[in-house]
Amino acid sequence: MTGSSNDVAVAGVGMHPWGKWGRSFVTYGVHAARAALADADIPWSDVDLVVGGETVRNGYGGYVAGATFAQALGWNGARVATSYAACATGAQALDTARARILAGMCEVALVVGADTTPKGFLAPNAGERWDDPDWLRFRLLGMTNPAYFALYARRRMDLFGATQADFAQVKVKNARHGLHNPYARYRKEVSVEDVLASAVVSDPLHLLDICATSDGAAAVVLTSVDYARRHGLDSPVRVKAVSTVTPTFPHTVLDMPNLSTDSSAVTGVPERTFKESIGRAAYEEAGIGPEDVDVAEVYDLSTALELDWIEDLALCGRGEAEVLLRAGDTTLGGRIPVNPSGGLACFGEAVPAQALAQVCELTWQLRGRAEGRQVEGARVGITANQGLFGHGSSVLLAV
Amino acid sequence: MTAPAIEGWFTTGADPALLGTRCTTCTTVFFPKADGFCRNPACAGETFEEVALSRRGVVWSYTDAQYQPPPPYIPASDPYEPFALAAVELPEGLVVLGQVARGYGVADLRVGQEAELVVETLYTDESGDRTIWRWLPLTSGHLTELGEEADQ
Structure with a gap:
């Protein structure tokens, strides 16, 4: 590069x-x-x-x-x-x-x-705050973080035919990736049956579909x-782009911790969703396209969210992430390994550290020093995540 | 005394509806209510009128809460009874989250099906029932007792 x-x-x-x-x-x-x-x-x-x-x-x-x-x-x-x-x-x-x-x-x-x-569960600060959506979503709806993840997961099932076994397979893959990562919290193989036998937290997501906090x-x-x-x-290893774009009005995908979306009635639906725009801005800034990416670290707060991110980063078309998963394309040794670190599935989320942990992993990958989990010949890597209140990021690294 | 869990967000009575605001300049609708300044970046509007939103919409997605959410959620019962949640897209072009009407679970829901707004009791405190808007699935398939499904 x-x-x-x-x-x-x-x-x-x-x-x-x-x-x-x-x-x-x-x-x-x-x-x-x-x-x-x-x-x-x-x-x-x-x-x-x-x-x-x-x-x-x-x-x-x-x-x-x-x-x-x-x-x-x-x-x-x-x-x-x-x-x-x-x-x-x-x-x-x-x-x-x-x-x-x-x-x-x-x-x-x-x-x-x-x-x-x-x-x-991550819960809001104590005290009564009737103008704070992060407080109101708990008081009025009992809406936890996993419930938002579950809404996105369910859409994949009803719209694209994803199954709970697909989501479990993401966990199986990431658990295997993280086995040899000395920084991962969970280093243990998990089977599809283990995931499906764990308690349902918010349908369709099981306990083992949802990342811990660490x-x-x-x-x-x-x-x-x-x-x-x-x-x-x-x-x-060079930082080629850092995207920290905010959404474009109207933000039409229901987003944690909000109770509603913007209305698109007057302005129409924007060309790209917020998450699509995060990756796109990184690609544009770097002058590098999704076809050049060798490895990705994406924010798998839930297993199903990893599948969303693969599409949001344009690594495949909308509704096709399960096809990649089932073909082994996103596994180490596959066409486009996703979360070789083991992802949040093996780490659990440590919020202010997590986006930097993604950069650490890609740096090791691009140096060819990710022992036991190396993506062979990796030259270009991308990260992606999204957080509360219109925050999100994507970092593009290359060597 | 029965009263809404939050003041001014919805009407009660025979045909309850969510209360939003409409920018008088660009007509964009907001729920929860916006006032002071319009969030449409192409609009400098600063005046709003209250508007009742459509009572029916289309399910965008749905889930449930099989574990008791942490405070400030106030459980309606002891032991805790799981409830379902749905995000419903209204003709006004926005998606609004809500709990699903009592007695209905995820098995009664599909992305794309119709739902209608109802008002039910969220919890009861020393002054009486506190009510909230909920989504009632229409053209539902089979009914399920959510509590029986989630006994782990």
């Missing part, structure tokens, strides 16, 4: 293993940050920007900010920024770092996302291509 003036280099990546460790998010973040700096062989003193991924889900120990990590690593005078974009937080933090590097305002940026999550941390060291070259990195 030839370089462009809008590239930045991924000099180093690092993670703290996902799990339920019962420690502070700061501990995980510092672990991941030090791992990324060691991977880059760059001293902390060279870092001139720290960007932290933040989460607004409160009620648990700790508020996350860039400065939290900068202080924990030992104040070095670096500039600091903090990003919040729900599940896309990590990618937005990465974009902030990238923009300052491309503007010539810094050379070495450390991006950190870390989280400690509560058990069970503690974890991921960090990325970004540098200018010039700094990378001076540092002896001649062909680093």
